Amino acid sequence: xxxxxxxxxxxSGIGGLTVVREIMRQLPEEKIVYFGDTARLPYGNKSxxxxxxxxxxxVRFLKSRGVKAIVVACNTASSYALEEVRKDEDIxxxxxxxxxxxxxxxxxxxxxxxxxxxEGTIKSGTYGAVLREMKPGVEVFGRAxxxxxxxxxxxxxxxxxxxxxxxxxLSSLKEKYIDTLVLGCTHYPLLRSTVGxxxxxxxxxxxxxxETAVQLRTLLASMEMGNDEGKALxxxxxxxxxxxxxxxxxxxxATAILPDEVKNTxxxxxxxx
Amino acid sequence: xxxxxxxxxxxSGIGGLTVVREIMRQLPEEKIVYFGDTARLPYGNKSxxxxxxxxxxxVRFLKSRGVKAIVVACNTASSYALEEVRKDEDIxxxxxxxxxxxxxxxxxxxxxxxxxxxEGTIKSGTYGAVLREMKPGVEVFGRAxxxxxxxxxxxxxxxxxxxxxxxxxLSSLKEKYIDTLVLGCTHYPLLRSTVGxxxxxxxxxxxxxxETAVQLRTLLASMEMGNDEGKALxxxxxxxxxxxxxxxxxxxxATAILPDEVKNTxxxxxxxx
Numbered sequence: 001x002x003x004x005x006x007x008x009x010x011x012s013g014i015g016g017l018t019v020v021r022e023i024m025r026q027l028p029e030e031k032i033v034y035f036g037d038t039a040r041l042p043y044g045n046k047s048x049x050x051x052x053x054x055x056x057x058x059v060r061f062l063k064s065r066g067v068k069a070i071v072v073a074c075n076t077a078s079s080y081a082l083e084e085v086r087k088d089e090d091i092x093x094x095x096x097x098x099x100x101x102x103x104x105x106x107x108x109x110x111x112x113x114x115x116x117x118x119e120g121t122i123k124s125g126t127y128g129a130v131l132r133e134m135k136p137g138v139e140v141f142g143r144a145x146x147x148x149x150x151x152x153x154x155x156x157x158x159x160x161x162x163x164x165x166x167x168x169x170l171s172s173l174k175e176k177y178i179d180t181l182v183l184g185c186t187h188y189p190l191l192r193s194t195v196g197x198x199x200x201x202x203x204x205x206x207x208x209x210x211e212t213a214v215q216l217r218t219l220l221a222s223m224e225m226g227n228d229e230g231k232a233l234x235x236x237x238x239x240x241x242x243x244x245x246x247x248x249x250x251x252x253x254a255t256a257i258l259p260d261e262v263k264n265t266x267x268x269x270x271x272x273x
Numbered sequence: 274x275x276x277x278x279x280x281x282x283x284x285s286g287i288g289g290l291t292v293v294r295e296i297m298r299q300l301p302e303e304k305i306v307y308f309g310d311t312a313r314l315p316y317g318n319k320s321x322x323x324x325x326x327x328x329x330x331x332v333r334f335l336k337s338r339g340v341k342a343i344v345v346a347c348n349t350a351s352s353y354a355l356e357e358v359r360k361d362e363d364i365x366x367x368x369x370x371x372x373x374x375x376x377x378x379x380x381x382x383x384x385x386x387x388x389x390x391x392e393g394t395i396k397s398g399t400y401g402a403v404l405r406e407m408k409p410g411v412e413v414f415g416r417a418x419x420x421x422x423x424x425x426x427x428x429x430x431x432x433x434x435x436x437x438x439x440x441x442x443l444s445s446l447k448e449k450y451i452d453t454l455v456l457g458c459t460h461y462p463l464l465r466s467t468v469g470x471x472x473x474x475x476x477x478x479x480x481x482x483x484e485t486a487v488q489l490r491t492l493l494a495s496m497e498m499g500n501d502e503g504k505a506l507x508x509x510x511x512x513x514x515x516x517x518x519x520x521x522x523x524x525x526x527a528t529a530i531l532p533d534e535v536k537n538t539x540x541x542x543x544x545x546x
Contacts, residue, residue: 038319039313039319039323039327040312040313045426045520045522046311046312046518046520047518047519047520049518049519050312050517050518146423146426146427147420147423147424147427149423150419150420150422150423151420153318153419154419154420160437161434161437161438164433164434164437165434244323245319245320245322245323246320246322247318247319247320249318271544
């Protein structure tokens with residue numbers, strides 16, 4: 001295996017770029033091949049079977065690009081498809097859920113953890129199962145927030161409507177006196193201040209995107225697979241972006257949240273993989 | 274061609290069921306084969322090229338079921354793909370846009386028509402082009418309302434948040450003194466009372482789903498292709514529902530808006546067509 005091969009990262013669309021941003025910050029020497037399934041997004045309200053099928057196609061595509069490890073940067077795909085994908089592959093595959101869960105169990109003091117995410121992520125119960133396995137006895141309270149993604153995509157990060165919707169979604173979690181809340185969807189860190197204001201200072205917010213980059217760094221170090229020549233590469237060679245639908249929104253969002261402008265996004269037909 | 278063959282109807286997901294409902298009401302003798310692309314919904318923010326590719330696959334599927342005519346019950350697909358699909362086919366293909374536009378030009382008195390829809394529908398400019406071709410000199414004002422679909426799918430038909438978002442979206446149209454407003458997305462008739470309240474009694478709301486069923490009835494009559502034995506068929510034989518992702522939401526929404534319970538929804542792999 002080539003230590004200077006890229007990291008493959010995928011998501012249902014654009015949200016996974018929050019994970020890419022963290023990898024760029026924490027592992028500036030690594031090359032990245034990103035795939036966003038913009039033609040078939042969102043995954044959050046689709047069935048397990050469909051999400052597994054889509055994820056397998058994407059993993060085949062990423063492997064065709066010679067990646068040394070894969071990050072499933074989508075909570076829904078991590079919930080539904082991580083185990084399935086992992087058992088087929090000979091390279092490490094990590095998801096956002098384990099990383100987020102690990103941070104949550106170390107943050108909680110009272111053992112009451114909240115998780116917010118898409119319908120798929122919450123219904124799968126994966127966060128709950130992983131959290132309880134890591135720390136038996138924790139109480140986990142999930143809440144689907146299906147309007148958060150469209151609100152973020154409309155740019156309403158700081159808005160009275162977002163405040164109102166967030167208050168409704170979070171009220172059941174406040175009643176449980178959770179002290180830790182996992183932002184279990186890649187779009188949600190962009191609503192961090194709204195969620196923080198409603199939950200109050202006593203609740204720790206966990207961002208799985210950040211934790212995933214930490215885990216990836218540890219993994220590469222332990223395998224001695226960190227890139228040792230990536231720093232000097234020109235950006236276009238270092239970071240490659242692929243999508244299934246070349247909608248402008250991808251480029252706009254990517255440029256808005258990543259440190260450098262994203263110029264060369266390539267569209268591929270993912271259904272061929 | 275068999276006059277007793279079914280009508281094929283398709284949509285990106287569940288919204289096209291509002292068109293099915295109108296066909297059931299206005300043409301109770303017709304058989305229907307519906308396809309909802311629930312694995313790849315929504316189409317509203319995807320590119321023209323992708324929507325054309327998806328639409329062609331679906332038309333191939335519907336033709337494999339022996340349909341005598343096809344209704345494109347999705348405004349985005351009608352905007353982007355109707356002409357492309359129509360030129361490949363030997364059976365009539367009608368879309369929601371022409372039907373809606375025809376009703377709008379006959380309703381307007383002052384020649385100022387508003388159109389609301391998804392980003393794709395509005396950006397394509399198809400409603401404007403069709404309206405101006407039907408009645409040169411009309412002024413057309415479009416407004417994308419991307420949060421309406423998620424709000425409908427959350428069931429917030431009558432809600433203060435929906436009122437607030439609708440007020441923002443519609444304010445630019447009110448300033449133009451339109452007297453007619455096309456509900457240019459299949460979900461929007463479910464927000465009819467909210468939109469009507471904001472726009473006021475002097476604005477006529479046009480529902481393309483209703484108008485499409487009227488146009489289909491006229492078309493079948495003129496071709497002498499109306500079904501003459503459909504009335505007595507058992508419902509499961511008469512109305513067949515296919516989807517690309519068997520999410521519960523489809524069955525729930527179908528049962529909520531159609532007159533009879535939808536029991537036998539069949540999942541197919543649309544990427545094979």
